[in-house]
Amino acid sequence: MRRNTFVLLLACLLLLPAGAHAKVVDAIAAIVNDEIITLYEVTREAQPALSDAERKSPLPLDDATRSKIRHTVLDQLIEKKLVEQKVRELNIKIGDDEIRQAIEDVKKQNKIQTQQALEAALAGQGLTFDQYRAQLQEQLERLRLVSMEVRSKIQVGESEMREYYEANLAKYTEEESFRARHIFFRISDKAPAEEIKRAMTTALMVLAEAKSGKDFAELAKSYSEDPAARKDGGDLGVFKKGDMQPELQQAILAMKPGDVSELISTPVGFHIIKLEELIKGKVKPFESVKAEIEDAIYRKKSEERFSQWSKELRSKASVEIKDLKGLL
Known part of the structure; x- marks a missing residue:
């Protein structure tokens, strides 16, 4: 030894x-x-x-x-x-201005206005500002090393991007959306049983008329307790999954255009929904997502290249792992 x-x-x-x-x-x-x-x-x-x-x-x-x-x-x-040893070998230096700019970028991304607010946020994670600054410098050095040793050797071609696009069309297809109307019967959370019964009786009567083919927009203007219904006939506009209350979404997803739902109960009252239109999602043009695809392929290649580079770096190094007899 x-x-x-x-x-x-x-x-x-x-x-x-x-x-x-x-x-x-x-x-x-x-x-x-x-x-x-x-x-x-x-x-x-x-x-x-x-x-x-x-x-x-x-x-x-x-x-x-x-x-x-x-x-x-x-x-x-x-x-x-x-990696630290390679950074020293290549004499990679990150200047104070670069670190300061990186810190300002972090503050901006996280909507942190002052240095005191940043230090308080770091303290909540068990870090001092000096510790965080040292970590950030280390990350920037690593990125510079990766750029020099890995990324500069990577190319992404047009045909490769188009192949990726064709293989991942679902990823670049907009979500389907819905256009619907509703008739709303409000129930307060402290409403007595009699009031709830009356509201349900009215709602069931209106539901029967809607199911029989009466003009849904006119029914909404006459009966809906949504303040805007008298003007827009209960129009909910165009929306996507996730924009709706869970109870309404469950009903709408099971409907076809022209269908009228059963009576739907939510914490605020009763609803009757008519699905006017189901708008299929459109595939985004290749040119509009080209930069995103290039970045995705570039990141994947970078990770693969870095993994290979790390293995080669380790194979050339002297690495001795100690036998600590159960301590590890």
Whole structure:
């Protein structure tokens, strides 16, 4: 073992006072080109993943599962260490102005107005501003490295984009939409039983007339308690799934144009719906989504290329993972 590695190992093996209860507090988990990753780092970085796994598991996590998570985190830390070393090797520097601009972009995207508000938001995540700034600098360095080593070598051709478009037409098809009218009978949340009974009796009478073919818009003008109905005949306009109350959506999705629904009860009252039109979703033209497709293919290729680059970087590096006998 080389002297510097031996010194590092001694420095990281911290023991409690000798005796029956002595135990390892920290140790070297891996050595990456003469730089160490400690057991403490692995434990700290693995904690969020372990907590998340415990939250999702119906049973307590067994030792094998915990060990697998820790080893996954160790692999991530090794990759991170190799990237840091490559950043230093290529002398990649991120200036203060770039970091300041990135922070301003984050504030703008999250509608944070002041530095104090940003620091308060970070404190809620257990971070100081200096810690966040260091993380952001690290991310920017990594992005610069990826751009130099990976993205600059990627090309996305026109034919490739068109193939992607044809294979994913559903993704670029607008949602179908609906045009409908309604007749509304309001019921307050504290309405007595007699009032509810009267409203339902009226609603059922109007429903029978609507089902018999009477002009729905005229019925809405005469009976609906929607204030706008007297002018627009209960017109709800054009809307998509997700724009409606759940009870109304369930009914409308089962209807065909021209159908009149049964009486629908919601927390605010009774509704009768007539579906006027079902508007099929249109496929967006290729040119209108071309930039989006190029970005999607570019990101996918970048991820694949970076994964391959990381494997090559690791294969050329000296990486020694320590056997910590059950501590990992």
